[in-house]
Amino acid sequence: MGKATTSRAGTKGVARPERERQIVDIAGRVFAEHGYAGTSLTAVAEQAGISKPLIYNYFGSKEGLFSACLTCAGEVLVEVIERTARLGLVGQQRVIVTLDQFYAALEPRPWMWRVFRDPTMPATPEITAQHDQYARRMHAVGVEGVRELLHLAGNDDPLDASAMTAAWVNVFDALVNWWIDHPGESRADMTARTIRLSGAVFGPMESAPPTGAALD
Amino acid sequence: MGKATTSRAGTKGVARPERERQIVDIAGRVFAEHGYAGTSLTAVAEQAGISKPLIYNYFGSKEGLFSACLTCAGEVLVEVIERTARLGLVGQQRVIVTLDQFYAALEPRPWMWRVFRDPTMPATPEITAQHDQYARRMHAVGVEGVRELLHLAGNDDPLDASAMTAAWVNVFDALVNWWIDHPGESRADMTARTIRLSGAVFGPMESAPPTGAALD
């Protein structure tokens, strides 16, 4: 017969790396929904079906857990934007292809975007430095495209380029969040929508950009 | 001689309505900087030079205080966007004038925008309902302008209009936040910048829109 104690301690047969991935994925979802400041690790542990100390065992602190989520998000997002930039597309085509690639990257883990842009993330030097590193790389790619666009309009003001880059990033933000709020829409739906909206703003394109499976 | 007790209780000659306005203004700043979840009323009381119980006396709870800030922000923002819409401008002119009016409204209290868009605001029915009410009114005005623009491009898809409205709101968000992060720029600077950027995207305008003191 079993002991009188009904302790549920002991391994469940899940290896550390796999468990870490699972915790990061669930924590990312919760951070994205409530923000870093509004998230309690007790809630994360509950949703993951484990106990709080295991999180501390693996990640050291709440901030450490957030840092792991941020790394996951930052690596993916930077990779997408830098790879897309290397395609050498310009103007409208570049916008559409970049968004299409973002949708593809975010499809499995939409929380990454909101975690990366969480305004309540801890203001410690470590997190700030980590975020800045990714943000700078993304901003560099964005500002390069924007400067090109502004130059065509005869504008070389660096502050204008900075403001416009911020605006563009927020357009991405809006479309990604709109997508998260409309779970019925597939990635292909969103890309088609992006093309229609872009056409309404900039006018129609000369040639269709390469999207979807053509690049994945 | 004074008593041995150096109690600092007693009125300071500030009437309740004035004190309430002052508390809302300071709380708004703190909420905007750290988010609702990251803000402690002790810190707010400290910055206001009063004690915490006075806040509870006047606002009942942390949520009540946030609600007061939200009311302040919502009323102002809705008023601006609805009043501007009534001017009957269209397209590029409408965008520029609306932004110009937003800058003017936010100049004295820039925190209003961030409080209105705080992702960590309490998820209680009261706050949610209050925020939704303002958000719906603003969205309605925005979607009307966007639908018109899309209709000119031969697009009447309501989901497209919804997504594009979200994108536009976030462009506003980006420019307002950019402004908050660049305190050296005056409202006139920002409006001039808006006009340059709008021209680069849409092409130059036929006639100059009425901005600045012309409408205030």
Place this chain on the structure above:
DNA sequence: CCATGGTAACTTACCCAGAAGTCACTTACT
């Protein structure tokens, strides 16, 4: 084929700082 011990995966039960919220009280103005 079984005991035995080492280790990795896990949990229960706790500590403690800080923040929400309250009570009884004090002071100043009219």
Place this chain on the structure above:
DNA sequence: AGTAAGTGACTTCTGGGTAAGTTACCATGG
């Protein structure tokens, strides 16, 4: 004297973080 403005000092509770222990798995030696 009455009332509005205001506070010090509490209670309560949540949430980050920890100490110490429990259970399962897996290697070895008999």
